[in-house]
Amino acid sequence: MPIHEEHLIRPENLKTHENLVIDGVDVSGHWSTFIESRVVTDYNEAIEEEISSLPGGEFIHRCWQCGSCTNSCTVNAVNPEFNPRYWIYLIRMGMESELLRDRDIIWQCVSCNKCTYACPRDVMPEGVMKATAHWLELKGHTPKSPSTVFDEVFAGQVIETGKIEEGRVLRHFLKRTGQPMIQPWLVEMVKRMVFGLPLKMLIHLGLANIFRPRTSQWARARSAINEYVAEKEDEHQTALGLDDLVELAKQEVTSKSTPAGE
């Protein structure tokens, strides 16, 4: 079956009748041939262009639908619903509502780059997955995924100090995603770690939390990176047609923060 017809045979689109006789033939029961007719009227042709404007999505137009990406995909092997080829098809066709059905799993791409390795057209599907996940978030279709929160905590530290310290990244990530620090596996890991470690090393690990490792004379690099990030964010906002929305939100915030009577 062609990939674009896949959604037609979902259980909710199949017809089932308890008593149906057509031309004297009893066709009661479950018949996959009686598919609910479906006309797609909600094409959003802007999606492909919007996703191409985000980092990683640049080469989506090259796709030939060969399926090498899905065939090689690490996540597809553990969750068959994870289907990069299908999503690329939907994006290029502008089938937004069908794409949104999978909005909660697209961020799960683990960036193993098997798809990019296999792709004969250099679509860079790994990048497309990241761009699509960002598009979903920027458009407000999904909240920030745990992966995005992690990226932000991590990148925030790198831009701030030039280096990261893993314990700090872990704590901030668990805090921002509302998870308790005491995870059973983490406790077990620390136990086994502490068991084999000399005191010197434990002190070193502890101190890394107080004296954060940092690159010296980083301030100028930090401000140059921050300036670039801000520019890019503006660009993406414009490319996704979000300028008006952001302006509106800003006005709302200002009007609320201004005390009445002033």
Place this chain on the structure above:
Amino acid sequence: MSSGKNYKKVAYYPGCALEGTAQAYDRSTKEVGKALGLELEEVKNWNCCGAMEVKNIDPKIQTYLSSRVMSIAANEMGHDVVMAPCNGCYHNLKKAEYDLQNDQESRKVVDRISTKAGHDTYQAGQVETIHALDWIRDEIGEEGLRERTKGALKGLKVANYYGCMYTRPRHIFPEKDQGEGSESTLTPHFMDDLLAAAGAENVDFPLKTACCGGAHTLSDSDTSTLLVTNILKAAEASGAEVIATECPTCHSGLEMHQIRAEKNFGYKSNVKIVYFTQLLGLALGLKPKAVGLHENISNSTDLLREKGIA
């Protein structure tokens, strides 16, 4: 030697993980270098390469971060080779090299940030980035290791695990897949070759370049645990006693999810996880402490002692 460059004295870029959870990798790499008469000079005042996260905020910032490391090595220290034992660092430096060679836009952004940050802009081609595997294989070679180790790892069954970032995507590793003597991106073998030269028995391990889910080890832990479980099962089914690693993210991922698989899913496995530099160090006669064997969460000391290796 692939590039004809001398790897006797190279710039060393440990990266953040080797200062944190992977101190054992840092320690064993340095000790092995010392034992082999190779000199490492740490890149001065280095910064994070961007790991797997910064590119998701913006890939060109990652290119800048990696380029700064190479710029310091080349312009401030006069090196033409940077050795990075971490797959993430190695991958990102290679990626930056590729982008700066092929993408005008990346060059512009890197030049702009470098100038504002007050250091020389890195120019593509100034340094060659190599992995710890290239470093030992090209400078010492299998024959050299065979002479020095005298088959010390004899009787140890090893699954060599390379992960994702060492070989994928292919286009950032132009020196690989170049026929005899070069590394293969589909079935990498440099670690196999080195450990075999030290006497180890490499098992036929099908998941050499499978993904451990390292990028989502915390944000999507269940998926990562599932992926690691597959790797552990395959290693045990191949008859391996240890999994040799050459990446701090893979290594800590395997250790963490081995515990998680047991705690959360009831899957218990006995295969031990060891950095390849730790095995080489032991084979060269170094003490277990010197290569940081006690710093691993996966406890391989008993097994290696039993085999007469540690």
